[in-house]
Amino acid sequence: MSDIEKPAEPIKQPRNPLHGLTLEAIVTALAEHYGWEELGQRIPVRCFNVDPSVGSSLRFLRKTPWAREKVEGLYLFMLRERSRAAGRQTR
Template identity: 60%
Template sequence: MNQEQPQPNNPLHGITLERIVKELHDYYGWDQMAYHININCFANNPTLKSSLKFLRKTDWARKKVEKLYLRMLDEVNGYQ
């Protein structure tokens, strides 16, 4: 039986990649996302669908997006 273990110290636990990208887009917009992470799926004709497709295939890019998301959460919560 493979039950999911609680991860109280992982702020990304239970958050989907789609939610991360949507929240980043709402906060930064595509232009600022492309500024912070230089990848074409944010810079050239960006859409949620194309970004998710690329990020699901590209581990290094997904890690950068997750890092930016954590930084955004810190900014929102006043931990700059």
């Protein structure tokens, strides 16, 4: 097999907290952490405010890059909050 025919190896991103996560996992984690009401206040989109569900959110976010960026940003913020809280508890 020549170099051209070899499948590309996946890019390793050890420092990217979003690497390997599905959008579904991100939305589920945010909904569990904040609840749909607060999630809708933090990111005011219809899929979080009117009859919210993971499925409707995924359909919207897959078609709306700006909203997906906001969701991913909030997820990273949530991870930082959790990390800070864990650091305070160990002191």
